Amino acid sequence: MANAKPRVKLPKSAAKGEIVQIKTLISHKMESGQRVDSKTGEKIPRQIINKFVCAFNGKEVFSADWHGAVSANPYMSFYLKATESGTFEFTWTDDDGSVYTKTAELAVQ
Amino acid sequence: MRRTITAVVLGAGLTVALAGTALTDEKDWGKYQVGDVRSGYTYAKAETRAIQDDDFENPAFLWVDYGEELWGTAEGEAGKSCASCHGDAAESMAEAGASYPVYDEAWGKLMNLEQRINQCREENMRAEPWKWETRELLGMTAYVRHQSSGKPVSVKIDGKAAPFYEKGKESYYQRRGQLDMACSNCHEDNAGGQLRANILSQGQSNGFPTYRLKWQGVGSLHRRFRGCNSQVRAEPFGYGSDEYVNLELFLANRGSGLPVETPAVRN
Numbered sequence: 001m002a003n004a005k006p007r008v009k010l011p012k013s014a015a016k017g018e019i020v021q022i023k024t025l026i027s028h029k030m031e032s033g034q035r036v037d038s039k040t041g042e043k044i045p046r047q048i049i050n051k052f053v054c055a056f057n058g059k060e061v062f063s064a065d066w067h068g069a070v071s072a073n074p075y076m077s078f079y080l081k082a083t084e085s086g087t088f089e090f091t092w093t094d095d096d097g098s099v100y101t102k103t104a105e106l107a108v109q
Numbered sequence: 110m111r112r113t114i115t116a117v118v119l120g121a122g123l124t125v126a127l128a129g130t131a132l133t134d135e136k137d138w139g140k141y142q143v144g145d146v147r148s149g150y151t152y153a154k155a156e157t158r159a160i161q162d163d164d165f166e167n168p169a170f171l172w173v174d175y176g177e178e179l180w181g182t183a184e185g186e187a188g189k190s191c192a193s194c195h196g197d198a199a200e201s202m203a204e205a206g207a208s209y210p211v212y213d214e215a216w217g218k219l220m221n222l223e224q225r226i227n228q229c230r231e232e233n234m235r236a237e238p239w240k241w242e243t244r245e246l247l248g249m250t251a252y253v254r255h256q257s258s259g260k261p262v263s264v265k266i267d268g269k270a271a272p273f274y275e276k277g278k279e280s281y282y283q284r285r286g287q288l289d290m291a292c293s294n295c296h297e298d299n300a301g302g303q304l305r306a307n308i309l310s311q312g313q314s315n316g317f318p319t320y321r322l323k324w325q326g327v328g329s330l331h332r333r334f335r336g337c338n339s340q341v342r343a344e345p346f347g348y349g350s351d352e353y354v355n356l357e358l359f360l361a362n363r364g365s366g367l368p369v370e371t372p373a374v375r376n
Contacts, residue, residue: 025171073325
């Protein structure tokens, strides 16, 4: 989906052992597969983001499987404990196989 | 993860249930209330307000960001972008959002923000006008109006705008549709009361284009008008119709002093 644009917000730096909140948002229509085209009567095929993964320095630290009934433009926020500096990589996997990614840095003092 | 839960009141039948239980809370709404005029924000649930309060969490900013991108994109035969003439939107558009619709000499009638954007596209950029409710027009309108965010709504209703204001006012109090209801029957007589599962607001326009959870996206004020008209089983007017632009002016003046909240979040 051409419009899928991920956004991520987290603190630039954190103290060791601090709990940080990570907020993510992606623009996506999350077509449920339940709707029909009002003109042709054809079913509109499902197209949702079915998996969200957050990896830190290459290791998966958080993931979620998404199913039907997740809203359009899904927002996800979660908390992680900061232990070392590194790079977060966020990936969203679409039903059509597309993968949207975003990275963010966290410096731990 | 956010879900929109739609409560369906079974057996409500053909009548619209209007339970006139006005909210009696005396909460201080700060900038969201000016005298008796209350923004839709004050009628929204705490969860909905929380989404609006955080620009990151507010999904409407996906549209605003897109509008910003378009602002700098050259299009049309003239090879110009919005920025070619208007420069930094934060400066040039700082007042626009709070003062539209305005009377336009060339048109001889009112023009709203969407129409101004399209007029500029056609006449100055020589580009195709955007269709209503496209991501482009909503994005640009939201982006432009967002520049006035926090500024009090203040429109001109005197001079040549006066007859159009009167028409808008008349339209507001005109009963219509099979349910024979005027805008005022819900938004003045029963603001704060319940319409099925929803709390009726005063129907202020200061947050449009707005992200509606029900729509799962951003929509224009005219889309909202059309929804309201259909709900009282009246034939809606067209997007950008004179009727709606006149009504838009009346509403803006009715909510004078409320801050522009674009892009707001409502249920």
